[in-house]
Each structure stands twice: as C-alpha cells, then as structure tokens.
Amino acid sequence: DSKDFLLFLADSFNLSYGFKDKRSLFGYIDGEYSKTQKRLLLIMDEAHRSDKSLLKDLDLMAKIKRDNEPLINIILVGQNSLVELVNEIKSRDIIQKGSIVCHLRSLTKTETSEYVWHRLKIAGAEHNLFNSGAIGKIFQISGGIPRVINTICDYALMTGYSADLKKINASVIKECARNLQIRNRAFDHAKNLTRESFGGNIVKQAYDRT
Numbered sequence: 001d002s003k004d005f006l007l008f009l010a011d012s013f014n015l016s017y018g019f020k021d022k023r024s025l026f027g028y029i030d031g032e033y034s035k036t037q038k039r040l041l042l043i044m045d046e047a048h049r050s051d052k053s054l055l056k057d058l059d060l061m062a063k064i065k066r067d068n069e070p071l072i073n074i075i076l077v078g079q080n081s082l083v084e085l086v087n088e089i090k091s092r093d094i095i096q097k098g099s100i101v102c103h104l105r106s107l108t109k110t111e112t113s114e115y116v117w118h119r120l121k122i123a124g125a126e127h128n129l130f131n132s133g134a135i136g137k138i139f140q141i142s143g144g145i146p147r148v149i150n151t152i153c154d155y156a157l158m159t160g161y162s163a164d165l166k167k168i169n170a171s172v173i174k175e176c177a178r179n180l181q182i183r184n185r186a187f188d189h190a191k192n193l194t195r196e197s198f199g200g201n202i203v204k205q206a207y208d209r210t
Contacts, residue, residue, distance in 0.1 A: 001051050001053065001054060002051065002053040002054040002056075002057050005050075005054055005057075006022065006025055006057065009025070009042075010025055013028070013029070013032075022057060022060070026060065026061060026064060029061070029064060029071070029072070030064050030066075030071065033066075033071055034066050034071070039070075039071055039072070039073065040071060040072040040073070041072075041073050041075070042058075042061070042072055042073070042074045042075070043074075043075045043077065044058075044074070044075070044076050044077065045077045045078075046077070046078060047076035047077055047078035047082050048078035048079045048080075048081045048082040048085060049078070050076075050078075050082075050085070052085070052088070055085070055086065058074055058076075061074065062074055083101075106143050106144030106145050107139075107144035107145075107146065107149075108144060109135070109136065109139045109144075111144070112135065112138060112139040112142070112144055112149060113135045113139075115146065115149065116128075116130060116135060116138065116149065116153060119150075119153070129157065129160070129167060129168055130153070130156070130167070130168045131167050131168065131169055131170075133169055133170035134156070134167075134168045134169050134170050134172065134173050136170065137170040137173040137174060137177075138152055138153065138156075138173055141173065141174075141177045141182055142182075148182060151180065151182070152173060152176055152177060152180070152182065155176045155179070155180055156168050156172050156173055156176045159172055159175065159176055160172060
C-alpha cells in the first residue's frame with residue numbers, strides 16, 4: 001500500500017530519521033535533489049498490484065519540479081490490469097502530458113520457438129527438447145505471452161522427466177495446459193483497454209516489444 005511504499009522509498013534515500021507525513025518526504029526529495037543536477041528515475045515493477053492511493057501519491061511525486069521540469073521520472077511496469085486500475089480511479093491527472101504508454105505485443109510463433117530454445121540453451125540444453133508440434137501448441141495456448149510460455153514449458157519439462165521422454169510433444173503440452181487450467185485470452189483486448197483508458201492526445205501510444 002501507499003504507506004509501506006513510501007517507507008521503503010524513504011529507506012532507499014537513507015532517510016534514517018523517518019518522516020512525519022507525505023509532505024515532509026516530498027519536501028526532502030525536492031530539497032536534496034534540487035541541490036544537484038541529478039534527477040530521479042523510479043521504476044516500479046508489478047505495478048498492477050498497487051492500490052489507488054499509491055498511484056495518487058506517485059502522481060504527486062511526478063509533480064515535483066525543478067526549473068519547470070519534472071524532478072522524478074516514473075515508469076510503471078505491469079500487466080494489463082494496470083490499465084484497468086488507472087482507468088478505474090478516473091483521474092486523468094495521473095497520466096501527465098507527454099507520458100507514453102507502451103504495450104508489449106505478444107511473440108509470434110517463430111519468436112516463441114526462438115524464445116523457448118534460447119531459454120533451454122541458457123539452462124544448458126544441447127538440443128531442443130520440444131518438437132515442432134509442441135512449439136505450435138505452446139504458442140496457441142500461451143498466445144505468445146512469455147510468462148505463460150515459461151509456466152507451460154516448466155510444467156512440461158517436469159512431466160517429460162517423470163515419464164522419461166526424450167522429446168516433449170503436443171499431447172504433453174495439451175495435458176499440461178489442462179492441468180494448469182490455462183486459457184488463451186485475446187491479447188488485443190489489452191490494446192483496446194489502453195485506447196479506451198488513455199484516448200485523445202494526452203498519451204502517445206507505442207505498441208512494441210523488447
């Protein structure tokens with residue numbers, strides 16, 4: 001929640017004496033970093049798990065300026081529900097002018113195959129443990145979303161090991177997906193949510209992948 005996050009932030013700034021309220025913390029940040037030419041970059045992963053009060057506090061932090069320029073740049077990284085959360089609080093002020101919303105698109109079938117093989121090589125595999133049928137089924141079920149691909153492959157490798165298989169085939173992937181209760185959801189839904197939430201000229205939308 002917001003209080004825990006701000007306490008963690010204060011600790012990161014080595015603000016050992018603590019702070020009485022939000023104003024004192026923001027004042028400290030403003031005072032300390034206004035003495036230098038440095039700016040702050042705050043990256044919050046798993047931001048979709050934030051509560052509404054925390055997002056509003058981040059908005060206040062983003063409004064701290066020096067020479068009419070933001071002192072703190074904030075990057076929120078999260079799943080599609082982050083867009084829904086921002087939309088739910090109905091505060092356009094949270095999305096500052098000039099903000100950019102990047103939507104990481106899902107992998108293609110070819111990229112899924114390359115991604116799986118890359119992860120296997122990093123783990124020390126000398127050959128691909130998934131046949132082409134398995135890769136096709138992984139792509140179909142995961143929709144090309146890396147974290148879903150990871151979950152399916154991890155479970156499939158354990159299944160293959162217990163069954164003493166040399167190669168993972170499509171039937172193994174189907175069984176894993178069924179056991180994991182994974183459903184393939186349309187990824188375009190996230191793009192529609194983003195357009196509906198941040199429409200107009202307030203936000204430049206960039207759909208790309210890393």
